[in-house]
Amino acid sequence: MTESAGPLTALIRSWIVSRVDSAALAWVDDRTRAVKSGDKKLLFIAFGLVPRKVGKADLALTESEREAAESVRSGWNPSQWSLDQLVRTYFVLNFPVQDVDAYVKTLDLMFSTGEVGELVALYQVLPLLPNPSAHVLRAAEGIRNNIKAVFCAVAQNNPFPSEQFSDDQWNQLILKCLFIGVSLRSVVGVDERANAPLMSMLVDFAHERRAAHRPIPAELWRCVGPYADDRALDDLRITLTSNSPAGQQAAALALSVSPHPLAKSILAAAPDLAAAINAGEFSWRTVAAAEQAL
Amino acid sequence: MLYIDPHIHMVSRTTDDYEALVASGVKAIIEPAFWQGQPRTQIGSYQDYFASLVGWERFRAAQFGIRHYCTMGLNSKEANNEALAEQVMDLLPLFLTKEGVVAVGEIGYDDQTPTEDKFFRLQLELAKEVDLPVLIHTPHRNKKQGTYRSMDVIEEHGIPPHMVVIDHNNEETYREVLDRGYWCAFTIYPGTKMGNERMVDILKVAGPERVIVDSSADWGKSDVLAVPKTAKLAAERGVPREHIELVCYKNALKAYSQSGQFTESDWLNPPAIDQRNLFEGNSVLRGGQSPQIDSANEANIIR
Numbered sequence: 372m373t374e375s376a377g378p379l380t381a382l383i384r385s386w387i388v389s390r391v392d393s394a395a396l397a398w399v400d401d402r403t404r405a406v407k408s409g410d411k412k413l414l415f416i417a418f419g420l421v422p423r424k425v426g427k428a429d430l431a432l433t434e435s436e437r438e439a440a441e442s443v444r445s446g447w448n449p450s451q452w453s454l455d456q457l458v459r460t461y462f463v464l465n466f467p468v469q470d471v472d473a474y475v476k477t478l479d480l481m482f483s484t485g486e487v488g489e490l491v492a493l494y495q496v497l498p499l500l501p502n503p504s505a506h507v508l509r510a511a512e513g514i515r516n517n518i519k520a521v522f523c524a525v526a527q528n529n530p531f532p533s534e535q536f537s538d539d540q541w542n543q544l545i546l547k548c549l550f551i552g553v554s555l556r557s558v559v560g561v562d563e564r565a566n567a568p569l570m571s572m573l574v575d576f577a578h579e580r581r582a583a584h585r586p587i588p589a590e591l592w593r594c595v596g597p598y599a600d601d602r603a604l605d606d607l608r609i610t611l612t613s614n615s616p617a618g619q620q621a622a623a624l625a626l627s628v629s630p631h632p633l634a635k636s637i638l639a640a641a642p643d644l645a646a647a648i649n650a651g652e653f654s655w656r657t658v659a660a661a662e663q664a665l
Numbered sequence: 666m667l668y669i670d671p672h673i674h675m676v677s678r679t680t681d682d683y684e685a686l687v688a689s690g691v692k693a694i695i696e697p698a699f700w701q702g703q704p705r706t707q708i709g710s711y712q713d714y715f716a717s718l719v720g721w722e723r724f725r726a727a728q729f730g731i732r733h734y735c736t737m738g739l740n741s742k743e744a745n746n747e748a749l750a751e752q753v754m755d756l757l758p759l760f761l762t763k764e765g766v767v768a769v770g771e772i773g774y775d776d777q778t779p780t781e782d783k784f785f786r787l788q789l790e791l792a793k794e795v796d797l798p799v800l801i802h803t804p805h806r807n808k809k810q811g812t813y814r815s816m817d818v819i820e821e822h823g824i825p826p827h828m829v830v831i832d833h834n835n836e837e838t839y840r841e842v843l844d845r846g847y848w849c850a851f852t853i854y855p856g857t858k859m860g861n862e863r864m865v866d867i868l869k870v871a872g873p874e875r876v877i878v879d880s881s882a883d884w885g886k887s888d889v890l891a892v893p894k895t896a897k898l899a900a901e902r903g904v905p906r907e908h909i910e911l912v913c914y915k916n917a918l919k920a921y922s923q924s925g926q927f928t929e930s931d932w933l934n935p936p937a938i939d940q941r942n943l944f945e946g947n948s949v950l951r952g953g954q955s956p957q958i959d960s961a962n963e964a965n966i967i968r
């Protein structure tokens with residue numbers, strides 16, 4: 372089969388070719404031709420049958436494959452995907468878009484009837500679709516989903532939200548991550564999209580947790596630092612001397628990027644932490660890892 | 666011992682029930698699409714119900730370390746709303762090919778009306794098309810006649826008995842069901858269907874071959890632990906362990922594995938992607954979520 376589509380589908384097909392046997396590849400190519408006809412029934416059936424035809428092995432992309440992903444779609448990182456998710460993506464991308472409204476309706480039906488694995492695959496496809504603005508409400512719906520894997524399919528390793536979400540939508544994403552214990556480490560654009568209302572919501576959230584005698588997620592301070600006001604600085608001062616090493620590191624990192632005139636002097640009260648930041652001894656990555664290990 | 670409850674309606678049950686199932690050794694459950702008590706009046710209600718069986722409920726079960734499967738079908742009671750039933754028939758093919766859908770069911774007769782008969786037959790044809798086993802609900806009223814009629818119709822449609830589970834059997838029906846080669850399921854449901862003492866008596870006479878025990882626990886007064894409780898009672902009353910294993914685990918596994926969607930490794934050694942999507946890593950699976958047992962002086966504390 373000759374692949375006339377764009378570089379994205381060509382890249383995906385090359386990954387499929389190197390990972391399935393000839394019978395499975397023949398099935399994928401045959402169903403791709405069917406899907407290209409634009410008959411949505413054929414898309415639904417092919418999409419549903421994928422795991423039993425190609426299996427669910429981890430993709431385990433090589434380093435050069437990951438680089439190829441980044442170069443064909445910046446911010447796209449399918450390194451945690453499985454083979455069935457990749458083939459499902461391939462089918463969706465091969466379904467022709469003629470009328471955007473009709474296309475969104477077709478996707479809506481797939482979303483509203485999807486099982487857990489299908490939903491994860493579908494939300495992962497969003498950043499690869501044309502007409503991104505047509506899919507913003509769908510992505511926001513994914514953030515409201517209570518199935519953690521579905522939420523993470525939008526929130527993690529997915530460039531769509533940081534590119535398309537309004538501040539309100541973005542802030543819900545970050546707040547929910549912290550609420551349900553999803554690390555911000557894999558959230559694309561987490562630093563770039565920080566904003567003052569989010570900082571304020573996060574400080575409120577920290578106060579709620581403290582009042583309830585529940586631990587405050589250390590990564591919370593990551594989105595507080597750049598916009599910290601007087602109230603936030605008080606919290607950072609407390610956290611800097613708390614008994615949680617991850618919390619101390621997080622407060623120090625947040626203070627180190629804060630433009631607030633008092634931030635530097637507060638950080639100066641913890642010279643060891645300040646020196647460690649300068650020496651590159653810890654980062655948001657290590658803070659996240661320390662919390663994950665708890 | 667490991668257990669499968671191959672007929673249980675978890676959308677009507679609580680988290681306490683999930684914890685009790687886990688603590689009793691139930692590893693996998695099958696939730697047949699059925700009547701929810703309140704009759705549905707819109708096709709959208711069916712769509713969201715079917716979607717919840719493969720979506721939210723599957724995820725919810727996994728949070729307790731239980732692997733959840735389902736069957737899809739239009740139940741006989743609601744088949745009597747003919748206009749709506751037609752729309753459900755259009756919707757079913759979309760769900761029947763989904764992962765983890767192990768049968769067409771529960772279908773069959775309720776009042777044995779001509780409309781019920783029409784949609785029963787249409788769904789038998791659908792089962793042949795998608796090559797899935799069939800789960801038959803036998804009626805409460807006029808049971809014996811309804812059970813025999815179900816098998817007659819199945820045979821008329823050329824579906825082999827090894828692809829069919831006939832459920833809700835009793836002392837009056839099971840002989841014929843077994844003699845005709847079907848999987849023969851018994852629902853241990855207090856009051857209306859079977860008690861487990863009667864079940865043990867039947868097991869001693871009928872033996873374990875093609876016999877399946879389930880709870881059909883739902884929104885009525887029922888018992889989610891019907892399968893493990895029956896297994897324990899049977900052991901106490903001298904039924905051999907291998908027989909108990911067959912009727913409380915292996916037979917259901919064999920019957921529904923004919924779907925290609927029901928494999929022991931799904932819950933004993935799931936693929937990495939299922940661990941990530943459903944179980945959020947495999948820590949839950951290792952021995953299951955530890956059941957909450959409140960110590961006496963902390964029983965009233967909620968954290």
Ligand SMILES: [Zn+2]
Pocket residue numbers: 672674697699771881
């Ligand atoms: Zn039932």
